[in-house]
Every structure is written in C-alpha cells, then in structure tokens.
Amino acid sequence: MTQLDTARAADEAAAALRRPVRRIRVAGVFVLTLAAVVVLAGVHLTQGTSTVGAGDLVKLVFGQGTDNTANVLIASRLPRLLAGVLVGIALGFAGAGLQSLARNPLASPDTLGVNAGAYLAVVTVAALGIQLPVLPAGGVAFTGGLAAAVLVLALSAGGTTGPTRLILAGSAVAMALGGVTTTLMLLYREETVGTFAWSAGTLVQTDLNAVSQMAPLVAIGIIGSLILAGKLDILALGDDTASVLGVHVRRVRVIITLLTVLLSAAAVTVTGPVGFVGLVAPVLVRLIAPLVPGLLRHRVLLPLSGLAGILVVLLSDVVLRAALGGQAGVEIPTGIMTMMVGAIVLVWLARRYRDSGPSRSPGGAGGGLRSRRTFLLATAVLLVLLVTFAVFAMLAGDAFLRTGDIVNWANNRSGRVITYVLDARFPRVLAAILSGAALAIAGAVVQAVCRNPLAEPGILGITGGAGVGAVATLVLAPAAGIWLLSGVAAVGALATFALVYLVSWRGGLSSDRLVLIGVGVSSAATAVITLMIVATDPWNISLAMTWLSGSTYGRTLPQVLPVTLALLVLTPVMLHARRELDLLALDDDVPRVLGVRLERTRLVMLLCAALMTAAAVSAIGVVGFVGLVAPHAARALVGGSHARILPVAALLGAVLVSISDSLGRTLIAPAQIPAGLLTAMIGAPYFVYLLWRTRLPVSR
Template sequence: MSGFDSGSASTIASPAQSALGRLGWKPVAMLSGGLLLLLVLGFLSLTQGLAHVSLSAVVDALFSPKDVQEHHVIRSVRLPRTFMALLSGAALAASGALLQSVTRNPLASETTMGVNAGAYLLVVVGTIFFPAALHQSPLPFAVLGGALAAYASYALGGGRKSTPVRVAMGGMIITLVLSSITSALQLLFEDSTRGLFLWGAGSLVQNDWSGVRFVWPWVVVGLLLLTLSGRRLDLLEFHEETARSLGQKVAVTRAAAMGLSVLLACVSVSVVGPIGFIGLIAPHLVRLSGVRRHSWLLPIGAVWGGALLVGADTLSRALSTRVGELPAGAVTALIGAPWLIWLALRSARHAVQSGGSASGGIALGMNNRNIPYFVWVVVFSLLLAAVCIGALMSGTTKMTATEVVTALIGVGNEFQRSMLLDFRLPRLLTAALAGMALAASGHLLQSSVRNPMADPSVIGVTGGSAVGAMLVLVALPQLGAGWLPLGAVAGGIAAAGIVYACAWRRGLNPTIVALVGIAVSAAASAIVNLLVIRGQMTLAPALAWLAGSTYARDWPEVIQLAALVGAFVPAAWLLGRKVDLLSFGDESSTGLGLPVRGTRLAVGFLAVLLAAVAAANVGTIGFIGLMAPHAARLVAGASYRRSLLLSVLMGGVLLVAADWVGRVILEPRDIPSGIVAALLGAPYLLWLMHRSKRT
C-alpha cells in the first residue's frame, strides 16, 4: 500500500508531465481532432434549415457580409444557434466528466442522475407561479431543481458506496417521479405551460444572441477554473485514504465538483432545455483514448461535447425539412441510448468479474410480523373492497355505500344502477385489474432481476409500449384507436426483446438486464417525443394515453383484460418454487438443478406480458410495480407465492385509489391516474431511499 501511495504522490506532483510522458501526443491529437470536427460541423450546421444555403454563401456571410436576407439569417439566427450548441455541449460534457469523477461511476451524467429532470421541473414551477422572476433570472430555478435531483439520485444510489447499477436505477426512478410531477403541472396549468413542450425536449432554437451572451461567461470561466483545478480533481480517482494521506480535503473537493457540475448543466438547461447524453458520451470518448487527467480531460471533453451537440443539431435540422422541427435533445437521446447500452454491458462485465453483486448491492430487510398470513390476506382484501366502494360512491352524483351495494345487486334506483354499471364499474374494474397486472409484473421482475427497484417502467417495457401505441396513432392513423392496445403490447415485447437479447450472452445477468432496460427506456422516451411532435393533430389523445388513464372504459375491454390477467397471474403463481431458487444466486441455483437462464427468461417474459397488457388498457403507469411488491414483502416475508398474492391485491388498491383521487381532487377535471400514482409514490420513494441506504 505504501508503494502505491508514493507512486500516486509522485504522479500527482506533476500531472501535466506525467500525462505527456505516458500518453505522448494523444491529448494534443484528441484536442486537434475535436477542434477540426467542430469546425467542419459548425460550417455544415450553418447550411441547414428550412431554406438550404450553400457553403460558399456561408463563407461570404461570415467574412464579407452584405445587406441581404440570406446573410442576415445566417448571422442573426443560425450562427447564434451553432454557438449555443457549442457552449451547451461543452457545459454538458464538463458536467458529465465531473459527475463521473465524483461518483466514480462510468454511467453518471446529468441525464442518468436526474439533473435535467429536476431543472426542467423547477423551470415549469417558475413559469406557472413566478413568471416574472423566471423571466428575469431563470438560472436559480434550474440550479435548485438540478441540485436537489442530483443529491436525491446520489443518496438513492448509496452515496460514496454506490455502484453503477444503483446510481443509474436511482437516477431513473428520480427522473420518473420528477417527470410525472412536471406532467401533472403541465396538465393542470395548460395555458401557462403551452409553449414548454418543445423546449422540454431540448431545443436549440435561437432568435438572437441574448442566449449566447448569457451562457458563454459561465461556461468559459467555469471550464477555466476547472482546468486550473485539475490536480485536485485528479484525487477523486483515488481512494479516500490515499487522498487524505496526501493532505487533501476530499470531501470539500467532491462537494465543490458536484456543485460545479450541476451549475454547468443547469446553465445549459435554463436556456435550451434538457438535452441528454452529451455528458455521458463526450467524457468517455476522451477517456477511451487514454486521457484521464482532468487538466486535459475537461477541455478536450468540452470540445468533443460541443462537436457532438452541433452535429446532433445539424442532423435534426437536416431532417426537419421532411418531418418538421425536431428537438436536438431527442436526437441526442437516440444517439446516446446505444452508447449507454454499450457502457452498461462494459461496466456490468467489470462488476461481475470483480465479484460485485449482481443486483448492485441493493437490499431491503423484511419485516416479518407475528401475525398469521391469512390475516394479512383478509386485511388486504378488505382494503381493496373499501377503496372500490369509496370510488363507486364518488363522482358528480354522490352516492352512499348502501346505495352502491343495493344498486349493484339490482334492487336500487334505476338511474344509479345505470350510472354504476355503464360508467363507474367498468372504469373501476379496469383500474383494479391493470393494477394487479402491474404489481404481478413488478414482483416477477424484481425476482428475476434480483433488484427490489426493478419496475416495468425502469426495465423499458412501459416505454416500449408507449412507442408502439404512438406508432399506431401517428404512423398508422388509418388503423384507428382500436389497434392501439395491440401496438402497445407489440412495443412492450419488442423493448423487452432488445433488453434480453443484449443480456443473453451473459446469462441474463441481473445487472445487465437492469442497465440495458434503462437505456431502452431513454431511447423510447426520445422516440415518443419525436412522434408527439410529428403527430401534431393527434397530440391531445396521445398525451392523455401517455399520462396513464382509465377514462371511458367499457365492458368489452374489462372482459378482455380480466381474461388475460386471469390467465397470466396464476401462471406467475405456478413459477413459485423456481423463482424462490433464483434468490440463492446463480451458482447455488444451478447446483440445485435449476436452469437459471431459462427460468429467468420465462419469468421475465411473463412479466413483460403482464406489463404490456396493463399498458395496452390504461397507458404508461409507473410505480405500481415498484410499490406493491415492497408493501407485500414487508408483511409476508421473502416467500414468493405469499408475497405475490398480497402484491396483486395491493396493486389493485393502489391503482383504484389513484384513479379515485384523480377523479375527485379537482372535480370535474380528471387527473390521469398514472400521474396520481407517481405523486403518491414519491413519499414512499423517499422512505425507500432512506431504508435502502440504511440497510
């Protein structure tokens, strides 16, 4: 150990000399290559737009401008947009590099840690409640939201003891919660937030130089300070004991680096909206060349980040002439998702080889009570019945519990009976059955992936279902809304197919399944944004479905859903013994005669079918599959079959309650039950964060 410390000290003493000595001209070559690429892409970006401009016209406009419209468009609209892409890309790349160093996690970035989602939420809050203050200074809103989200993701991931899968999944869940709150605000205050959808997907549109004038001092000064502080930042790569032995205050350096990373990302978000994956791709491109010293990594990464974002914006404008204005953030997500899959496979392989936990080390204790199991079944069943009666009593026409019961058995008032049977009961049964399906799916996924934070939304199934449904609405509108459930099921199965195909060669390792699912979810979200913008006329029904709603359900849909759930849930129960064996670990399970990969594939496929069936009927509803299995295991213990039954009952309770609250809280307006479920799940998530960190 002493030899390692002395070597570290000598290396840190002269970082620039060490970098050049070991890397030769690689840093200079990477910097030169990035600058050349940036120059080429910058000129190309000036030629792209609704009106094509030749390269010679661009050169004339830059070096010998004339008082003609073409030159005014280049200098006043396209040139500020290109410079904004450069500055935003540089800021995001530096932010990602710092986050990866602080967390020592190759998957950390402003996207995967929820910084973009937090900043976006606070900007929406400012737009609604403090429009004057937001217009005057949007940066504080974005910084506060991004900082809170980054801290929550870091804490959920386990802080300094985090692993890549913990931080990535924690950031994904934080992003889902914040995005749901943002969606709720946008639906409730539609007039105030009408112009934020395109910006929220990451738009580099600039009408003048005001945005560039605001951003460039922050980015340039920030990068200069960080580059000069490269020696201190290098210490974040070492273990804390080594750094302390060198007399460094690691906690101060880590806090300052985390703060600067959030600030740089939020400077970009406050002007152009949340643009993802630049902070993930650019630092890794530089590190792959062997450059790791921050005095080189940060400026080179900034150049490559700028080049990547300028290239993505150039591509979006090249396609915009055919499909309409495309947000640059959606394009970077489509580019970044395959990169995230590659990084997930790479980091998971290293984690497995080094003996890391397959599940990323996330574990929750079970609260086994001295209460008989059948008592819990009765309690959960009565709770479901009570919530159902309460939901049937509520609406524009209030009813008592007695009136509900008498109407259901056919002896009540004819009007009340008709209202219940034709409107309220089909909606309630749809919510209950879909909640049961989502809960069973989450229970199966958590058992298959061996990670208690697995959920159909996190694994990518819900995102795939959203893409399938949107394709039916936008690309094939002639099929009609009746084909939407089939599209949702096909999309969910396709997304799961990608996840399991990537993980198959590695034995369906739980870590790889979880991380690839996160990447697929990110790509699905980008595709949905593109389809929503492309659809235009179908925007309203698409957003209603994507928010997760049980509105206007009828008996044929209820019968179909009941038949599928009635078939799939018993099948999940029959897998009980095999799923219990999965909890022992791959080696132990194989020694007990269990075909681990085949069992995990069967369990995952059944979970996908359940989630896709639920999504086809109620849209993209998250967190039911996360919360219900936890609640069941806390009282039933680790037994798969016992907790599955309670999980199914709790799933029905949660979604019926969410639908009930969404109907009555702002009556007569309906809040989609998916948003309510996410809002109800946020406090539970905070408790889960605390418990997971403690255990």
C-alpha cells in the same frame, strides 16, 4: 461495484497519472476535434427552413450577401448554433466532472437527476405565472438541479456503491420529479405552453439573449473546473490517498458538485434538458484515451469532453435536419436524438460491467417468515380496502353520488343521468384495479428473477416497449380497435424484452447488467414515443400525456378485456412457478442443485411479466412504481414466499392504482390528474426511503 473493481479503478487512475503526457498527440487530438467542430458548425449554418444556402453565406462573408441572408443568419441560425455550442460544452464539462466525482462512468446530469430537478424548478415558476428574466431563471434551475443531485448522491453513497444503485436512484428521483412536472404542465397549460417540446431539449432560439446571459455562468463553471483539475486527478486515487496528499476531499467534492450543477442549470435554462450529452461526451474521450497517453488527466479530459459535447449536440442537430428537413428542426427537439445516442452508450457501458454485488440484495431477502395468520389477516384487510376504494371510486368524481345510486344502477333502476355517469366510471375503476394488479404481479416476478428488490418492468424497458407499440398504433391507425392496440403493445413489450435479455446475455445473465441495459432501452423508448408524437402531430400534446403519464380517461369495457385475460391466463402460470421464484430469488447455484432449469425458468417468467405489463399498458398507458412498490410492501407484510407475495402484491397494486385514479378524478374536478402521475408521486418517496435505508453496501 465490488471492492476489487474499486481497487482496480484506483490502480488504473494511478497508472494514468504516471504515464507521461504526449503533448504532440494531445495537441493533435485537440486540433482534429476543433476542426470537426468548425466543419459541423459550417454545415449547421447552412440548414434551416429558409432557402438561404451555403453559397449565400459565402457571399455574405465576402460582403456580397443580401439583407435577407444577414437577417436569417443573425435572427435564427447563429443563435441556434451558439446555443448548441454553449449547451454542448457545458454538459460535456459537467458530465466529466460528475463522473470523476462519483468515480462512476455512468454518472451524468441525467442519471443524477440534475436535469429533471432544474426543469421542474423552471416549470414551477412558469406555472405560478412568474415571468423571470434569463439570469434569475438560471438561478431557479440551479437550485432545483442542486437539490436533485444532492439527493441522488446521498442515496447512492456518492455513486461509489456501483452503477446499478446510482442509475436506480437517479431514475427514481427523475421519474418522481417528472411526474410533478407533468402534473404542473397539465394543470397550468396556458402558463406552461410550449414546454413539452422544450422538455426534450430544443435548440430553437429567437435571439441571443439567453445565450449571452448564460455564457458568463458557463465560463465560471469551466474556469472553476479547470482550476480543480489537478485535485480531481488526485481524488481519482481514492479519498484516503487524496487526504494523505493534502487534498481537502469534502471541500473539493462540494465545489465540483456546485460547478457541475451550475453548468447543467445554465444548459437547461437555454435549451431545456438535452439528454445524455453529459454521459456520451466523456465516454468518447475515454474511448481514445488508451491511444493517447495523458487524455485522462483532468486538465485535458475536461476541455476535450466539452468539445466532444459540442460535437454530439451539433451532429445530432445536423443529422436530424438532414434526415427530416429544416422544419423538423423546429418541431422535433434535438434532445430526442441525443437521448437515443445516449441510451445506446448507456447500454454499451452496462455490458462492460459485472454484477456490482454489494449494491444488490436478493429479491426475497429481508422479508423473513410470517405466520399463516398474518398472511390471511393482511389479505382480508387489503380485500376490504380494495372494495372500499372501489366503491369510493364509483361515487367520486366531478359529481359525487350515493351508495344507493350504485345499488339502483346495478339493478337497472337508476335514472338516465346516474346511469350515464356510472356507465362511464365503471370501466375506469375496473381498468385501474386490474392494471394495478397486473403491474404488481409482473413487478414481483421481475424482482425475483433479477434478485433485486429495486427492479420493475418499467426499469427493464418492458413498459416503454409496450408504450411504443401502443402509441405507434394510435399515431398510424387512430381508428384501430382495442385488440389491435393490445396486440401491438404486446409485440412492443416482447420485442423490447427480447432486446434487453439478449443484449444482457454475456456468458450468462447478470442481474445488474439486465437492470442497467433495461434503463437504457427504457430511455430510448421514451425518446421514440416523444419523436412519434412530435413528428406526426406536434400539437397533440394530450396524446403524449395520456400514454406517458398513465390515465383511465375514456376507457370502455372492451379496452379492459386484454388485461382481464392476461390476469386469468398468466397469473396461474406464475403461481405454479412460485417455488422456482423463491429459489431464483436466492442465487444461481441453489436452483441448479435442486433441478431447476435456471435459464428456461427465467425466460418463461420474464415473458409472462412482459405480456402482463403490455396488457396493463394497453389499458391505462405507462404507469410507474406500481411494479416496484407493491411487491416490496407485500414482502414486508407476508414474508419472502411467492405463494403469498403474488396475491398480496396484486391487492396492493390494485389498491394503489385505484386510489391514484380516484384522487386524480376528484382533487381538482372537473380537471383530472393522470393516475400514473399520482402513483409516481406516491411510489417515489417510498422508493427513496428504500434506497436511503440501504444506502450502505449490503454484505452478501
């Protein structure tokens, strides 16, 4: 956010501290919230897969119930309820603490990568075949979550540089950690069985063991946070002011970070990462704060956020089972519902913010001018690398071939076995190359339009929308042809793009707002994909992995046609608009002065990027970071002119996906690692490097 926004936030915090606490009103809010929690808990206990209803539970309270009712209550429903209460209060406290720590209302265990880090640590231990008791597993989750949070806070300068940078840093780190987690789940399926549903946050519990062992840790986190509530009030005034008033700022920040990560790790240990509760709960409290003076005092804000967290979790679980039946509560993770709610809240918060200015830099900035010789040399080298890696991709796999085999195959002189192998590999190699080029070109256009070199089609939700369309087609019409699949994916991408664009429009198109809303919509798309798969075929995990991780497995030449046509038709359109893209990457005023129809050009370019992304997704699934890394690397190689960026980015994207696909097919052959996971693991460190290099505000 800008210095003006920071000053305004400090003034608002100071005003909140000066307002007298209306004890009766505050007490009334607590009483109403507690009453809502009790009512929801009662409804929650009446739901389940058995026939035990409200009447049976009432009889049990008065000593007239049956043994069956008592067994159902103790063995299934009570553990689920207590898990929801524990997770809700832990994430509510953690979210409020992290938002105060970063002075950013978009901070939460999700946006800071805490849940992703904790989940990776737990899955890593499971993959190694180590069976840990609940308490040591919580320690492992704490270590992973703390490492992720420290990294994200470091990359975003503590979160104080603005919401866009914080969200981008958290999304990148979470995506990279998610790629490693998914890889481990694919490589060690037996050891990590059941973790896919758990990864979205499920309240299913077989006993009270996990809840009882994590409860003391949650209590420590809550008590510690309340002890520091007064210091958090002072810290909200700014580090300098807090230091003058005697607060040891660094010490308070470290302790709050440790406490919030402890709370988040405890929640992950019990139920897996339940999405966005830590974001939504404090927001609910802040919404009513103007009506009740004193709610923003941390001794009130923290516990009320905890109660709001319980409400969010229990209400999501109640609605899920009420709408889809008791069995859905077993098969469909509650975290999917909270993620959808959280995505809506993230979008709503994003609409309230203007561009954060210092956290952005023009898409063409930093590239400088390069000579024509440099451009030609870079293009020639990349072409050689692309041909080399394409040949390697044809040769490599579970069975290595020779170059002579390719020559014989091309001349129809190869044997039956060689022909079969190369006939299967060629579409995969072609799909990887063409999809990589398409994603890179789309990414370059998105970065220019957003004037943000850290944006990409995936972050804007376009990739997620295409994935929703593709998975919906596979789920509802498994025998659908490639053209129907590609068409629905394109519709999904365009619909998502239209939603993001229209919601982002607020008297003009704000680049930061576009990115933030895109992230929220992308999260919702991921939740929808997971819901469709789990609800229709909960055991078909390979389908989810294929589309969410990006894979060329089983591709045929007809499946490559849509992305080929997209490249042939849309690339010339984007190249024709290269001058407009150069101008868009500067600011809004220069293009208007030079006669560029700003909004129409933006709309057309983003439409082309959406269609290009949809074609790539229909060919290889959801692949991240290609549209981010390739354009940025191209800009560093050949400068800021899009006449050069677009072709070089296309070559870089093709090389990146081709390498990832080849390595995924050979490293652990005959098993395979999806190309999207490797691109995430290759691209994420580069993205982290970009964020680290520009972690201080950039003057414009």
